[in-house]
Amino acid sequence: MTKSSATKKEDVLREFRVREILDATCRVVARNGFQGATVERVAEEAEIAKGTVYLYFQNKDELFTAAVEQGIQNFTGQVRTQVTEALTPIEKLQRLIEVSLELSDTYRDFFKTLLLERNFLAASPNHPEAAHMLDLYLAHIHFIEEIIQDGVRVGVFRPHNVEASAFVLNEAIRGCFQQRALGLTARPVSEDASILLDLFFNGVLNQHQNHEEPVS
Amino acid sequence: MTKSSATKKEDVLREFRVREILDATCRVVARNGFQGATVERVAEEAEIAKGTVYLYFQNKDELFTAAVEQGIQNFTGQVRTQVTEALTPIEKLQRLIEVSLELSDTYRDFFKTLLLERNFLAASPNHPEAAHMLDLYLAHIHFIEEIIQDGVRVGVFRPHNVEASAFVLNEAIRGCFQQRALGLTARPVSEDASILLDLFFNGVLNQHQNHEEPVS
DNA sequence: CCATAATGACTGTACAGTCAGTCACATGAC
DNA sequence: GTCATGTGACTGACTGTACAGTCATTATGG
Incomplete structure (x- = not known):
């Protein structure tokens, strides 16, 4: 029960991070177009390191x-x-x-x-x-x-x-x-x-x- | 007169090449999208070398x-x-x-x-x-x-x-x-x-x- | 004090753009 | 006709760079 609750909390946190990154992606793309949108810039926009993006998404x-x-x-x-x-x-x-x-x-x-x-x-x-x-x-x-x-x-x-x-x-x-x-x-x-x-x-x-x- | 005519011929040739390259560009873009369209592939499609493209266009x-x-x-x-x-x-x-x-x-x-x-x-x-x-x-x-x-x-x-x-x-x-x-x-x-x-x-x-x- | 999350320096690659060299053809001398 | 020489269109190996993706290291919080 405690364990299940803990898992759920992690999931929520994870989902929150995912959303944050996706929103940042939208903002960056809106500013620079798909062409000019790099993973680095998305990370910057989301105020995280580039590597972190790859903890939540397989690739660009x-x-x-x-x-x-x-x-x-x-x-x-x-x-x-x-x-x-x-x-x-x-x-x-x-x-x-x-x-x-x-x-x-x-x-x-x-x-x-x-x-x-x-x-x-x-x-x-x-x-x-x-x-x-x-x-x-x-x-x-x-x-x-x-x-x-x-x-x-x-x-x-x-x-x-x-x-x-x-x-x-x-x-x-x-x-x-x-x-x-x-x-x-x-x-x-x-x-x-x-x-x-x-x-x-x-x-x-x-x-x-x-x-x-x-x-x- | 001879000179002027020669110049004109060159111009026509040049225009022809330009058209050829532009058409090749359209075909490549149609096939691969803007993203996947490289100058190299355009050159390939137009059956010329990459360098030649740069004789007719400043840059990509x-x-x-x-x-x-x-x-x-x-x-x-x-x-x-x-x-x-x-x-x-x-x-x-x-x-x-x-x-x-x-x-x-x-x-x-x-x-x-x-x-x-x-x-x-x-x-x-x-x-x-x-x-x-x-x-x-x-x-x-x-x-x-x-x-x-x-x-x-x-x-x-x-x-x-x-x-x-x-x-x-x-x-x-x-x-x-x-x-x-x-x-x-x-x-x-x-x-x-x-x-x-x-x-x-x-x-x-x-x-x-x-x-x-x-x-x- | 361990587990997990986060980091950012590093690597490999793809590609834009360059440039020294080649080639095809024109012009002219004999 | 044929060789010599000049011209510039064309080539493609090469360079620099930007960026995706990795991973050894560090921070965090439970």
Whole structure:
């Protein structure tokens, strides 16, 4: 019992250290990009020695993979939780966009490189880990897809290629992240969210003048 | 005269070599990512010695920057040319989407990494070149923006935040590139294009008065 | 006082960038 | 035609450096 408790305490400590290092990794990558992020600098940022990093991670690749994965899971997990609370598909999508954009502020460091430098999704030379990353990404899109599908089922959304629209919506949100990360917009998050929602719901066509000549 | 002609010939030869090396760079990057792309491998791919690369480019960074820049300019240039031929804003957007997606096939190698590993837009440590890249990107979005703005002016598009919709459209297209690069879709390009167009024009809401036919 | 965590000097390696040397070809003299 | 000589494009072995990963040593706390 005492022993089990002791083990647990060690585990907690270990987990805490792991988190600390992963957070430091995110900060360093956000500052220098994947390219310029060395284990030494991560250690410095975490205020530990380089060797210590290797007590918690096998190698550099595992460290960076874990950092990205933790970030994705944190993000999608929180979105999922908050969105699920909403009732109707429309409310859910509203929530989805709002929460996503809000979180982009919280996880600024993480997104700055995850989204701008997303090579982790591409062919990582000899790492099947990348495939798992892709799975996480696809799972999130699938989550969005189901919300929209629900909307179609109950009739608030018109029948259309749901797979595609889920994808487009996700890309649009990602695009907003990017604009923010690059400092290209000063719009408040809520405004971005409502613009996005409006576009996604209504499109850009002038419905009244749909097939007609413009008024001259 | 003879001398001037000789000089011209040398220039042409030089330009040819430069192109060859840049193309090789794209192929290598497509295969190994920016990370795994070394000057040695580029030289190998171009079937020249490593030293030769340095006869045409100051250093690795200049080489890679030039490769990306050439790619962006090729792409946006071709899109611009073809889109400008169309008359109405709707036709122009149709063209934009179609041509973009078609080109993604032509420039497959280039897009595979430009779009999946886009760190070149992010803070390149000590390179103001990155800013120029950003300019090219913004110019393209602005080009789209103007088409949509035209559409609003003549009344086919409803008044809305045009800056945002241009941006969203571009991101949606980029997303399609990505899906293709990752091999996540087997849809023909034309189908992707019409789905995208339909979504962008009409949104997903079920309009109360539906006299609509999907735009194709 | 032992066990475990942490350290940082050290090693090996990969790669950017250099440069002395080679080679292919052009020009011109005979 | 053929040899001599000049030119510069091209080469690849070499150098310096940055960095991943190791491990003998030291600190800590239970």
